[in-house]
Amino acid sequence: MKRLMNLRPSKGTAIFLGLLPFLLVAIMYLFASDARLAENPNDKLLPALTTFSEAIDRMAFTPSERTGEILFVQDTVSSLKRLGFGVLISAILALLMGIPLGLIPYVRNGLSPFVAAFSMVPPLAVLPILFIVFGMGEIAKVALIVIGVTPLIVRDLQQRVSEIPAEQLIKAQTLGGSTWTIVLRVILPQMLPRLFDAVRLTLGTAWIFLISAEAIAATEGLGYRIFLVRRYMSMDVILPYVAWITFLAFLFDFIIKKFTYKMFPWYTAGKETK
Amino acid sequence: MSLISVKNLYKEYGDNVVLEKLNLEIKEGEFCTLVGPSGCGKSTFLKMLLGQETPTRGTFLFEGKPFPKEPSVERGIVFQRYSVFSHLNVLENVMLGIELEKSRFFGKLFGAKRKEAKKIAMDMLESVGLENSAYKFPSELSGGMQQRLSIAQSLVKKPKLLLLDEPFGALDPGISADMHTLIQELWKKNNLTLVMVTHDLHEGFHLGTRLLVFDKIRHDPHAPDRFGATITYDIPISDTSETTLNKIDKSIKKREKNDN
Known part of the structure; x- marks a missing residue:
């Protein structure tokens, strides 16, 4: 008998093992839900599957009586707009700041302490300021994501730029590059896939800020909805929304990863063998 | 006129003297190999030729003018690794x-x-x-x-000057022999001036036109950084016999043993 650490499951077993925890949680939920509902048919904490499908039908397939819009679609679109703009602005800002910070000593000495201090400010603590300055509209919510996410990406990119081997930068200078053309031809192209990586890893953080901002001040959005229906203990709406948010987060992670693999074959070439 | 002209050059980091009283003339078309024990300043000298470092004192001229203080197109470089994009x-x-x-x-x-x-x-x-x-x-x-x-x-x-910093040090012996042939060929065909740092004395002996050995002449065991290295041998490759090789090899080994 081999040691446990040397035993490898076959492909089929591996898939089954991967699905098993999901199945177990689902079965546990069904039993617990049944047990609670048997005791009190009006229990709202663990709704039955039929209640879920009713709620999903109401939110996602029936236009709202008040506005004529489908709430679920409206919530998703407005949340994704905020998230998209927030992350896009962060990525652009991070690229504009991270490369000079990593490459140019004057910029690094001048700005590094400030960036380090700024990134320590808890973004949620400045949320009230954002609401005061930008009002309760969209800008404040996008700004929260930008303030929360940009410093993370900036510091990551700065680190990556300074990890470029000195040999490469010297070589580029002997090939006739100026600071600007070296940024354009050597550093920027090497940083793009790393930027996508950084964005992917900070998406989770971006979601946190999005949902927090929506919970506090919004009139639609995924975060707004779950915090709104919390008042009625509508677990039948909250749980599908949470599942949907999780799925979206997973989807974006997957898409960005595939995109990076496709766009930058040289970047992943060394990684896949690891 | 010499391509590179070095007179009474010193390189110091605070109290640590790396190179002292260095005198050297390199003409166009030469293929110099630099050897010496580790820590003898041959890499520092190469960095100065490249523009990554500047000398503390002394005359250091490239085509009769002071060396440019940063890397430039006149001087190409091949590092041991990481120099491709x-x-x-x-x-x-x-x-x-x-x-x-x-x-x-x-x-x-x-x-x-x-x-x-x-x-x-x-x-x-x-x-x-x-x-x-x-x-x-x-x-x-x-x-x-x-x-x-x-x-x-x-x-x-x-480039007017091509610098090679232990370019074949990380390669298998067979491959590095191929590379020796290639570099000799390219040197002849393109009229290059080459300066190559190597830790492999045999490589230094069989490549190029001129062998430069860097080593310390004076040594204070209580203050190993007190004296710097200088050029101890400067010989045309045609003169290199097995006895010279053994003599240099012995002196390098002795120095490395002393330092450890």
């Missing part, structure tokens, strides 16, 4: 030098000019034997091929 394929790696020179703002050529650059780069790849790998990325190349690429990258700039 991982995000460009082999052909683009060689084209980069042409593009950076011809397109001062974008560093990139388009259309007819790009075609022209491509042709020059292709010819260069042929002369180092990489024409069949033009569209591969450096990560797909072996160590020896990466060094060929790095040499091609530098040669496309037609």
Whole structure:
């Protein structure tokens, strides 16, 4: 008998093992839900599957009586707009700041302490300021994501730029590059896939800020909805929304990863063998 | 006139003297190899030739003028590793030098000019034997091929001085013999002036036209940094006999033993 650490499951077993925890949680939920509902048919904490499908039908397939819009679609679109703009602005800002910070000593000495201090400010603590300055509209919510996410990406990119081997930068200078053309031809192209990586890893953080901002001040959005229906203990709406948010987060992670693999074959070439 | 002219040059880091009283003239077309025990300042000297370091005192002239204080196109470099661009394929790696020179703002050529650059780069790849790998990325190349690429990258700039920093140190013996042949060939064909640092004394003895040995003459065991290294042997390769080799080898080994 081999040691446990040397035993490898076959492909089929591996898939089954991967699905098993999901199945177990689902079965546990069904039993617990049944047990609670048997005791009190009006229990709202663990709704039955039929209640879920009713709620999903109401939110996602029936236009709202008040506005004529489908709430679920409206919530998703407005949340994704905020998230998209927030992350896009962060990525652009991070690229504009991270490369000079990593490459140019004057910029690094001048700005590094400030960036380090700024990134320590808890973004949620400045949320009230954002609401005061930008009002309760969209800008404040996008700004929260930008303030929360940009410093993370900036510091990551700065680190990556300074990890470029000195040999490469010297070589580029002997090939006739100026600071600007070296940024354009050597550093920027090497940083793009790393930027996508950084964005992917900070998406989770971006979601946190999005949902927090929506919970506090919004009139639609995924975060707004779950915090709104919390008042009625509508677990039948909250749980599908949470599942949907999780799925979206997973989807974006997957898409960005595939995109990076496709766009930058040289970047992943060394990684896949690891 | 000498290409490189060094008179009474010192390099110090605070109290640590790395090089002292260095005198050297290198003419165009020479192929010098620099050997010496580790920590003898041969790499520091190469960095000064490159513009990464500057001397503390002394005369240090390139074509009769003071050395430029940062790396420039006159001096090409091939490092032991990391000197090719991982995000460009082999052909683009060689084209980069042409593009950076011809397109001062974008560093990139388009259309007819790009075609022209491509042709020059292709010819260069042929002369180092990489024409069949033009569209591969450096990560797909072996160590020896990466060094060929790095040499091609530098040669496309037609540098007045090509510096090689232990270029074959990380290669298998068979491959590094191939590389010796290649570098000799390129040196003769392109009228290059080469300065190569190596830790392999035999390599230094059989390549090039002139062997320079860096070592400390004076040594204070209580303050090993008190005295710097200087050139202890400066011999034309035609003069190199087995006895000289053994003598130098012995003195280097002795120094390294003393230092440890």
